[in-house]
Amino acid sequence: MMMIFPYLVNELKFLRHINPLTQFSNVLTKHGCKVTFLHTEFSHKRAKIAAGYAQDNNLKGCSNINFVTLPDGLDPEDDRSDIVKLLVSMERSMPLLLPKLIEDINALDVNNKITCIVVTISMGWALQVAHKLGIKGAFLFPFSATTSASVYCIPRFMHDGIIDSDGIPTKKQEIQLSPNMPMMDTKNLPWVSLGKIFFDNIVQDVMHNMELAEWWLCNSAYDLEPGAFSISPKFLPIGPLIESDNNNNKSSSFWQEDTTCLEWLDQQQPQSVVYVSFGSLAVMESKQLKELALALDLIDKPFLWVVRTSNDDNKGNNTYPNEFHGSKGKIVSWAPQKKVLNHSAIACFISHCGWNSVIESVSSGVPFLCCPFSSDQFWNKSYICEVWKVGIGLDKDENGFISKEEIRKKVEQLLQDETIKERSLKLKQVIRNNLVEAGQSSKNHQMYNAVRNFFHLTKLLSVQ
Known part of the structure; x- marks a missing residue:
């Protein structure tokens, strides 16, 4: 059983992460995986009200998906647009509650215990909890593989003097993440425009917790970014995640x-x-x-x-x-x-x-x-x-x-x-060829094979 845990800050940023996670959950169920989708209580309630239950309606049609919630540690009247305050509260309170939640879920079905936790950015503490419990974990990045790889390369950037300790470029220059990738202007490093608080509290947290993850899942295809996927064998293309919310004319949108x-x-x-x-x-x-x-x-x-x-x-x-x-x-x-x-x-x-x-x-x-x-x-x-x-x-x-x-x-x-x-x-x-199971060259990294391999690897690792 997979536990899916999105990055929950507010409804706008939530949408950016929830769509690929929703689609990924649906894909996993097609390959026989049971999914537990974890929200914070506040965000789950707000999302349901904002969208007229669109999210639940989209996923409840799948018997292999179950929703659970945990409190974020803040009071209902607290300002959750204060990102740092929310993240600190979640990291202080939720790791204490997550083990008991996992224990309760496992007790309900001993033949389908949670074998892997999939998280998006800033939820790296959940991987720390999983690691202590002997559960495998994975990051799912809602960005390109290139952007995700840039986070992985932060220690190298610091060592080479490309950025300082706050993630700011030390000078105007173009860099390559690997020799077979395009040149990129350092002023456009993905975290630069988001500021020091974002870099200190989210980007560096992701960087430190990436090593706890068995896989770094990307909503992309090998054919789109072969250079980025060559940077580490942990990068796994699982995209394009575009088909699942077309089923039965449903949508994963949180706005009407x-x-x-x-x-x-x-x-x-x-x-x-x-x-x-x-x-x-x-x-x-x-x-x-x-x-x-x-x-x-x-x-x-x-x-x-x-x-x-x-x-x-x-x-x-x-x-x-x-x-x-x-x-x-x-x-x-x-x-x-x-x-x-x-x-x-x-x-x-x-x-x-x-x-x-x-x-x-x-x-x-x-x-x-x-x-x-x-x-x-x-x-x-x-x-x-x-x-x-x-x-x-x-x-x-x-x-x-x-x-x-x-x-x-x-x-x-x-x-x-x-x-x-x-x-x-x-x-x-x-790109569409990545959605086809049969007749593809073994050289192609297809979404179907990537998800199937991810599922089987998780099952194998869970019994080691």
């Missing part, structure tokens, strides 16, 4: 999806719609949003635009300019993205390059216009534009904004580039 956009797409011409979405976390500055809005008016194409409200409820961030018409498009607050990207009407994707969106888009053969905001998104853009060559970047002007003229020009350039379209479709086929 506006499915009317699918009906609207049905009325559009094939490969005619510009899809725009910047994920669950990124919120544009008011000026940039206005430039984007005016650009969509300038482009002679219909558009589907996902516009989320600001994280701080500052509605002014979503104020459209008076001259914005929007007559050719449709604006929604949240969309069923995988279905959108697989719709024949979609021509391209203007994206923040978050890894979940990257995986979903390359698996759908949709070309990118890249607009990264922070963290690993810049490295993801490098793969899209320079390695896979299935998209182009949007450049900022001298004031740090992407102008409406730049957006219009790049959209037109992308839609006229048949080479990028062909490469996108070829990459789609390569």
